[in-house]
Amino acid sequence: MSEIDVMVASDEHLRYVDEILKTISDAAKVRGTGIAKRNPGYVKQKMREGKAVIALDGENFAGFSYIETWGGKHYVTTSGLIVKDEYRGCGLSRRIKHMTFTLARMRWPNAKIFSLTSGAAVMKLNTDHGYVPVTFAQLTDDETFWKGCEGCINHDILVRTNRRYCVCTGMLYDPERARSVRDADEEVAKDRASIEEKIRARFPDGFPED
Numbered sequence: 619m620s621e622i623d624v625m626v627a628s629d630e631h632l633r634y635v636d637e638i639l640k641t642i643s644d645a646a647k648v649r650g651t652g653i654a655k656r657n658p659g660y661v662k663q664k665m666r667e668g669k670a671v672i673a674l675d676g677e678n679f680a681g682f683s684y685i686e687t688w689g690g691k692h693y694v695t696t697s698g699l700i701v702k703d704e705y706r707g708c709g710l711s712r713r714i715k716h717m718t719f720t721l722a723r724m725r726w727p728n729a730k731i732f733s734l735t736s737g738a739a740v741m742k743l744n745t746d747h748g749y750v751p752v753t754f755a756q757l758t759d760d761e762t763f764w765k766g767c768e769g770c771i772n773h774d775i776l777v778r779t780n781r782r783y784c785v786c787t788g789m790l791y792d793p794e795r796a797r798s799v800r801d802a803d804e805e806v807a808k809d810r811a812s813i814e815e816k817i818r819a820r821f822p823d824g825f826p827e828d
């Protein structure tokens with residue numbers, strides 16, 4: 619798997635956006651879940667802002683994820699994780715998560731990082747990075763985040779329970795929780811130096827204001 623390059627995306631990767639979105643929507647159909655609405659312009663903006671991570675096998679798209687901030691940047695999510703079928707089961711999503719997570723920690727060190735997911739693989743990755751299951755009340759109250767659930771087939775449950783419960787599990791990494799920090803440190807330890815070096819090289823003038 620080492621021949622696959624995982625990197626913070628930039629303008630040169632804009633041409634992959636249509637394939638990324640098609641791969642995400644095809645995977646959602648297979649899983650039978652709904653999907654957060656993402657349009658090409660939004661994903662392109664993430665790439666331009668240095669908030670997306672792409673995995674390439676030479677010129678071929680292999681995987682992707684991006685970062686979103688919520689509630690005045692007090693909360694961050696790593697979203698839209700996707701690995702193409704032929705690259706699954708080899709640890710690629712773990713490498714992508716290491717980079718989105720490290721990037722999020724470097725750019726917004728005081729933010730809580732959360733996840734709302736029904737995916738077993740994502741729950742495993744989150745746990746390994748120090749996230750713990752939480753009630754929805756501990757996630758952001760940013761309306762824009764929750765609007766993203768409107769495309770999901772289970773949205774009626776979220777509405778019926780006044781946003782307190784749904785099918786997805788809420789998970790939270792809290793930088794003020796020592797065990798979260800320890801677990802995340804252990805998880806990314808072997809890749810940390812190379813990932814941080816790559817991220818710094820992508821932002822030679824420091825992180826952009828946002």
Ligand SMILES: CC(C)(COP(=O)(O)OP(=O)(O)OC[C@H]1O[C@@H](n2cnc3c(N)ncnc32)[C@H](O)[C@@H]1OP(=O)(O)O)[C@@H](O)C(=O)NCCC(=O)NCCS
Nearest residue numbers: 645699700701706707708709710711712735737738739742
């Ligand atoms: C989920 C997905 C990103 C996993 O990608 P991957 O590169 O195959 O995952 P990895 O090989 O890095 O595995 C990561 C961990 O998750 C586990 N895992 C992977 N797929 C799994 C699955 N379907 N069910 C349960 N666990 C799974 C792996 O065992 C691994 O843990 P381990 O290292 O302790 O064994 C990929 O299957 C995918 O793109 N699925 C469709 C989109 C999706 O579901 N995205 C998540 C939306 S919430």
